[in-house]
Amino acid sequence: MANEEDLYQEHILDHYEDPFHRGHLAAATHAHEDKNPLCGDVIRIELKLDDQGLIEDLWFSGDGCVISQASASMLLEELQGKTAREAMQFSAEDMLKLYGPRLTPNRQKCCLLSWRVLQSAIHSPVSESAGTGSSA
């Protein structure tokens, strides 16, 4: 099993401290939020799908450990500009591979939180009134 030097590789800490698209998306067409019941880590993902099913933009917000927050940043960076179909085909295994270091089953839940939220968000259109402002 990986020790903590590997778990917290520099590029992961970089994502944690300088995340990709952390904030809200005023023009979001789809959004979802969920928690890891084990520890209370929370992630919200807001995204804008165009008529062709292309992910034009996507942002995340939330609170939690390095793994849950850095993995969200890595996932969004990976999927920006991809199609919703490609996002749906992006498997849990792909997510763990993208993160990199091997994780124990409990820490995998931290890593897969944003992946789970994204999969739900694609199927969760927001109502007209939802989503205002955009900030990091």
Place this chain on the structure above:
Amino acid sequence: MSSTTDTNLESAGLEATDRKGALLDPALRNDFPIFGTEIAGGLPLVFLDSAASTQRPAAVIDAISHVYQHDYANVHRGIHTLSERSTELYEQAREKVRAFIGAERAHEVLFTQGTTGSINCIARSWGDANLHAGDEILLTVMEHHSNLVPWQQTAKRTGARLRHLPLTGDGQLDLETLDGLLSERTRLVAFTAVSNVLGTINPVAEMVHRAHAAGAVVLVDAAQSVPHMRTDVRQWNADFVAFSGHKMLGPSGVGVLYGKESLLDAMPPFLGGGSMIDQVRLDGFTPAELPAKFEAGTPPIVPAIGMSAAIDYLNRIGIDSIGTHEQALTRYAYEQMQAIDGLRILGPTPEHRAGLVSFAFEQVHAHEFAQVLNDRFGIAVRAGHHCTQPLHAQLGITASTRASFYLYNTLEEVDQLIEGIRTVQAMFAPQGRKRRKRRP
């Protein structure tokens, strides 16, 4: 281990000799085979998670093994030799528990699956028979989920209303509000003797007295107190007391429900099945006498016998000495942690606290503490909400890190914990890192 004097005792501002005098002989660690286990990359184990579940001495492990090798059969059934031996050991375990908690009668001690099983038994049996719409159940905001959820379920079934005793700013129960919350509608008051997160020691006897004055029945969750301090259920005058074997050096899968005879006699059985009956016809049954009435099915025979061996071990060391030892470790840990910038210690000062310290640090999530303490220091701590989500919400945090102590922990281990905390803080301090931009 004369090196205890080499720790940071002086900086803690207390005399090293006083502290040493309060501590147990660290040679007792040799009684626990688990301390021969190495963690991540060959580190010796520093086990600071006893509030979740303790380790076991060889005496308990051997007692369990011995029963299976020499004495095991089902209890209260056969007339063959092994059944008689098993039954005798099982009933001796009940007597051992009775004496350990100061109960009057052995049949007031019921074996369950654990504290959760004990509380659910009260909720289902006593609760369903005695609670009605408009009645009130008084809990506290520091309860473990196991003393919240069963009552939420009971309230839904019966129409009873839940109320909660609040906390003071330093994490004790706000007893000034107690009399205002108690009324003739209060049928049950259920609370923990020691908080599993804050460490707060609650004044059980006083609370029982005031609850009784309002006419309420009282349940005490003693899972975090029985293993660490002398228990006298008659001095408490509690109606029901619940605790677990695995938090007091015993096996998992066994717990105790103590209840006053008159209340247990008046309650309907909870689980139905073998053992709990006197007569069964095709159209009905008559229940057995106590304690069998509440022990349907094959009980946790070997776990109960293992728990009995654990009580023997605790008695040999002395429960008061164990409490004093934990106090010394906790005070030392608390003082060291207070000196760490930005660390928020949850709960009251050491004189009001049992053997655990939970903390939160705004910039670093509890998971990082638990991970790095394990991987780099071999230290086992608990990270998360510790089955107290409402308490964490009250404290304005989602997770915390908890170090809990028992008779086998040492001052050196506290020093390692403190060094570990400082290391984690440095590791995750903002450093102006920049994510490498991907090529478009």
